[in-house]
Amino acid sequence: MNRKRLxxxxxxxxxxxxxxxxxxxxxxAANEIVVWADETRGPxxxxxxxxxxxxxxxxxxxxxxxxxxxxxxxALDKATGTSGPDIFVGGNDWVVASAKSGKLAPVTxxxxxxxxxxxxxxxxxxxGGKLYGVPLDINNVAMIYNTKLxxxxxxxxxxxxxxxxxxxxxxxxxxxxxxxxxxxxWGGLSFFSALGADPYLMTAKGKxxxxxxxxxxxxxxxxxxxxxxxxxxxxxxxxxxxxxxCNDDYYAGKVPYxxxxxxxxxxxxxxxxxxxxxxxxxxDGGYGHMFGSVSGAFLTSYADxxxxxxxxxxLLANFFGSxxxxxxxxxxxxRPPANKGAQSDPGVSDAxxxxxxxAALSGIPQIGAILDNKAGxxxxxxxxxxxxxxxxxxxxxxxxxxxKLSKIWKANVTAAKALI
Amino acid sequence: MRGKFALVTKIIFLGITTAxxxxxxxxxxxxxxxxxxxxxLVAILALNLxxxxxxxxxxxFFLPGILFFFGFVIAPIFFTVQMSxxxxxxxxxxxxxxxxxxxxxxxxxxxxxxxxxxxxxGKTSSKEDAIxxxxxxNDKYFLSTATKRTEVPKAAAKFDANGxxxxxxxxxxxxxxxxxxxxxxxxxxxxxxxxxxxxxxxQNAGGVFRQALSYSANTxxxxxxxxxxxxxxxxxxxxxxxxxxxxxxxxxWRAPIWFENYTRLFTDHQIRTPLTRVFIWTFFFALFxxxxxxxxxxxxxxxxxRKMRGRRVYRSILILPxxxxxxxxxxxxxxxxxxxxxxxxxxxxxxxxxFQNPSLARSVVLLVNLWLGFxxxxxxxxxxxxxxxxxxxxxxxxxxxNPRQVFRxxxxxxxxxxxxxxxxxxxxxxxxxxxxxxxLTGGGPTQTLNGEIAGATDILISYTYKIAFGSxxxxxxxxxxxxxxxxxxxxxxxxxYGLRRSKVMETFG
Numbered sequence: 001m002n003r004k005r006l007x008x009x010x011x012x013x014x015x016x017x018x019x020x021x022x023x024x025x026x027x028x029a030a031n032e033i034v035v036w037a038d039e040t041r042g043p044x045x046x047x048x049x050x051x052x053x054x055x056x057x058x059x060x061x062x063x064x065x066x067x068x069x070x071x072x073x074x075a076l077d078k079a080t081g082t083s084g085p086d087i088f089v090g091g092n093d094w095v096v097a098s099a100k101s102g103k104l105a106p107v108t109x110x111x112x113x114x115x116x117x118x119x120x121x122x123x124x125x126x127x128g129g130k131l132y133g134v135p136l137d138i139n140n141v142a143m144i145y146n147t148k149l150x151x152x153x154x155x156x157x158x159x160x161x162x163x164x165x166x167x168x169x170x171x172x173x174x175x176x177x178x179x180x181x182x183x184x185x186w187g188g189l190s191f192f193s194a195l196g197a198d199p200y201l202m203t204a205k206g207k208x209x210x211x212x213x214x215x216x217x218x219x220x221x222x223x224x225x226x227x228x229x230x231x232x233x234x235x236x237x238x239x240x241x242x243x244x245x246c247n248d249d250y251y252a253g254k255v256p257y258x259x260x261x262x263x264x265x266x267x268x269x270x271x272x273x274x275x276x277x278x279x280x281x282x283x284d285g286g287y288g289h290m291f292g293s294v295s296g297a298f299l300t301s302y303a304d305x306x307x308x309x310x311x312x313x314x315l316l317a318n319f320f321g322s323x324x325x326x327x328x329x330x331x332x333x334x335r336p337p338a339n340k341g342a343q344s345d346p347g348v349s350d351a352x353x354x355x356x357x358x359a360a361l362s363g364i365p366q367i368g369a370i371l372d373n374k375a376g377x378x379x380x381x382x383x384x385x386x387x388x389x390x391x392x393x394x395x396x397x398x399x400x401x402x403x404k405l406s407k408i409w410k411a412n413v414t415a416a417k418a419l420i
Numbered sequence: 421m422r423g424k425f426a427l428v429t430k431i432i433f434l435g436i437t438t439a440x441x442x443x444x445x446x447x448x449x450x451x452x453x454x455x456x457x458x459x460x461l462v463a464i465l466a467l468n469l470x471x472x473x474x475x476x477x478x479x480x481f482f483l484p485g486i487l488f489f490f491g492f493v494i495a496p497i498f499f500t501v502q503m504s505x506x507x508x509x510x511x512x513x514x515x516x517x518x519x520x521x522x523x524x525x526x527x528x529x530x531x532x533x534x535x536x537x538x539x540x541x542g543k544t545s546s547k548e549d550a551i552x553x554x555x556x557x558n559d560k561y562f563l564s565t566a567t568k569r570t571e572v573p574k575a576a577a578k579f580d581a582n583g584x585x586x587x588x589x590x591x592x593x594x595x596x597x598x599x600x601x602x603x604x605x606x607x608x609x610x611x612x613x614x615x616x617x618x619x620x621x622x623q624n625a626g627g628v629f630r631q632a633l634s635y636s637a638n639t640x641x642x643x644x645x646x647x648x649x650x651x652x653x654x655x656x657x658x659x660x661x662x663x664x665x666x667x668x669x670x671x672x673w674r675a676p677i678w679f680e681n682y683t684r685l686f687t688d689h690q691i692r693t694p695l696t697r698v699f700i701w702t703f704f705f706a707l708f709x710x711x712x713x714x715x716x717x718x719x720x721x722x723x724x725x726r727k728m729r730g731r732r733v734y735r736s737i738l739i740l741p742x743x744x745x746x747x748x749x750x751x752x753x754x755x756x757x758x759x760x761x762x763x764x765x766x767x768x769x770x771x772x773x774x775f776q777n778p779s780l781a782r783s784v785v786l787l788v789n790l791w792l793g794f795x796x797x798x799x800x801x802x803x804x805x806x807x808x809x810x811x812x813x814x815x816x817x818x819x820x821x822n823p824r825q826v827f828r829x830x831x832x833x834x835x836x837x838x839x840x841x842x843x844x845x846x847x848x849x850x851x852x853x854x855x856x857x858x859x860l861t862g863g864g865p866t867q868t869l870n871g872e873i874a875g876a877t878d879i880l881i882s883y884t885y886k887i888a889f890g891s892x893x894x895x896x897x898x899x900x901x902x903x904x905x906x907x908x909x910x911x912x913x914x915x916x917y918g919l920r921r922s923k924v925m926e927t928f929g
Binding site: 082101378 | 598602627773868895
């Protein structure tokens with residue numbers, strides 16, 4: 001190789017390396033706390049931090065927004081010590097897998113911080129005796145009814161079914177009850193429970209009753225009585241189990257009752273519906289249980305590697321778990337805050353308070369160790385969805401299917417005994 | 421002039437490529453991905469050597485292909501085979517050293533009361549890291565460093581509005597900015613009582629802990645000083661309790677378990693039963709798809725092989741399903757079979773739940789795949805039919821063969837000879853037709869109440885996907901890798917066998 005060519009090569013290599021340095025993204029600042037959130041929480045957090053950024057003196061906060069909740073989950077799955085966040089905001093159902101995989105780091109709250117949350121909320125974010133985040137907001141559903149169709153709140157499940165049957169033709173009703181919040185498994189617990197089936201029962205002391213399951217005969221009989229058309233052996237149309245545009249039918253006055261998620265209320269209010277929120281009434285005049293789980297802000301094990309563990313813990317304490325922080329955030333996010341002080345703050349809307357009240361009335365903790373367990377052959381999420389399909393759509397005997405369901409759920413509770 | 425322009429363009433293009441690859445190399449090494457980093461480094465050297473010198477002209481054409489082949493074909497196969505021999509699942513993602521570090525971190529236990537204190541962080545007069553602790557409940561204040569605890573009389577301290585001590589003799593508090601710049605102070609165990617120490621929990625709070633778990637590198641034993649339990653490496657990616665091996669500590673690490681993922685496929689009932697069912701359906705699905713698309717494509721090709729009015733229009737229409745992106749077609753079909761709003765139920769005046777019944781769902785899958793696949797075989801059959809010498813057909817007709825005999829004895833064998841490799845390729849494609857299943861049925865319906873784990877329309881690749889990525893709560897990459905390897909071996913074997921057979925037929929021809 002002659003000297004001229006060597007010179008060209010040297011110049012070329014230098015230029016290429018210089019370009020590569022120019023392409024290197026700016027390194028993360030030493031005192032920057034990185035928070036990952038989904039497409040709704042991300043912009044809301046960004047706006048809150050833009051308005052007030054000094055929640056942790058000496059640190060700056062950077063919010064990374066993902067295109068969806070599942071995109072956030074995928075990114076967390078792939079996160080490494082270099083790429084991972086210091087804090088992320090997600091559902092309590094991520095705790096077990098993330099903690100087992102070493103992605104989370106434990107946090108310790110002071111007594112006054114703990115007092116701002118219920119023990120059930122803290123339990124939701126705990127795995128193996130360690131708390132991994134602070135409860136941010138409550139995830140639950142509640143039922144509303146269209147006052148233009150139904151004058152007063154139903155007392156029992158039967159009241160709702162009777163109204164539907166009596167007015168189906170006269171009012172041109174398409175269904176009786178929609179489940180727009182959380183689907184037929186998560187949101188659907190309300191009427192599973194209202195009809196007599198719970199994946200687990202809680203004792204008066206707030207522990208899981210690992211001995212008692214639900215009575216499949218009672219549940220199956222209720223289902224047959226209230227939801228099955230005797231002529232076809234399939235759905236009588238009251239429960240919109242496969243109507244994917246049921247919320248549009250509710251807006252149009254073609255469905256009298258709807259189970260909605262607490263992140264949806266603003267849409268209904270904007271359309272002029274009253275927030276007459278209540279749990280789904282049960283067949284005997286009580287209320288069906290609903291999952292009253294929480295979303296949390298979680299501390300990752302990466303924060304320590306990034307040298308911002310103290311800053312991240314302080315952000316959890318000063319902002320995510322605090323009354324002023326949750327008031328500021330939930331004013332934009334619109335969910336019921338988990339913090340007790342924030343719940344009673346005048347800045348929180350009546351709808352947010354209504355969901356909180358419904359959760360207090362019939363909420364049960366969402367215990368992943370039981371619900372995700374497959375010891376019975378299937379987990380709660382898959383088996384509950386299949387139950388509706390087999391009975392309401394495929395016309396199988398509700399009692400026989402209820403026995404199968406009961407067996408699966410009982411086995412899952414038994415298998416999870418050691419973990420709860 | 422053109423030569424100079426080409427040279428400048430080449431140098432610019434190569435410069436940008438080298439810069440990007442150098443950036444990736446740096447990133448890979450920074451993330452301790454040494455194999456990837458080394459590969460990219462070799463690629464940089466090879467690219468510059470080949471394109472800046474005249475060392476080998478053929479390599480200028482082959483090199484990008486070779487690099488992509490190694491990077492995106494050989495390396496993933498190698499990685500998949502390697503991972504199939506590991507316990508690589510939820511709870512076992514980390515390296516052993518990282519897992520041990522985490523286990524020890526989790527081995528710090530708070531005291532029974534969960535005691536926390538307000539603290540002020542700073543340094544002693546001898547520049548040692550220290551915290552000024554306010555035990556407000558007991559009206560006690562003390563200075564704590566890594567080595568000692570010094571009581572501070574209340575009268576000697578200064579307090580903020582909340583009654584938290586912020587200044588004391590022999591103590592200088594640090595500003596928030598100074599603390600944020602370096603958080604090494606947060607890793608110190610500040611002296612409290614006996615085995616208990618104070619750990620920093622935020623800028624102004626500390627918790628009381630003791631280190632329950634300790635690790636001996638010499639013996640490889642983890643000991644819990646509180647319970648007396650000991651844990652050893654169970655050689656399956658976890659520390660397990662001695663005397664009770666089912667009690668394991670999290671997180672675990674990726675550990676080699678050699679052929680266990682493969683043997684589980686045959687010995688674990690929970691895996692074997694669904695896998696057998698899925699395998700049978702996959703084979704049937706792939707075979708039926710090839711035969712049906714080939715039969716319909718051939719039928720249409722024969723029908724349009726003769727001159728008729730509007731033949732070009734018919735041909736154009738028949739190619740349309742092939743011209744449209746398959747993802748769009750599949751989603752449209754999924755919408756058409758929707759039970760509430762689908763066109764199919766609307767036209768038939770029915771309310772059939774197509775995707776809730778296993779038989780109906782399978783029929784829909786086969787039907788949609790027929791729609792997506794027949795234009796391809798129509799196209800290649802049309803071309804192949806025109807390649808068959810007309811003399812052969814005319815001679816057969818003169819010899820008295822009827823059209824059916826001509827087709828059976830001459831046209832079909834000749835077509836099969838030409839199309840055999842394509843039929844095999846189509847079988848292999850359908851064996852792994854993930855898009856169709858994932859977008860149309862998601863593998864369902866799954867009758868979980870009857871103990872089913874896999875969906876009725878799940879094929880091997882969609883079932884493997886479910887095992888690896890389908891659940892947020894449990895993912896088993898090791899098992900999924902083992903199934904992937906088996907799929908690879910099967911498809912490769914079938915393809916090899918088929919190609920050999922087609923060569924045999926070629927010889928006969």
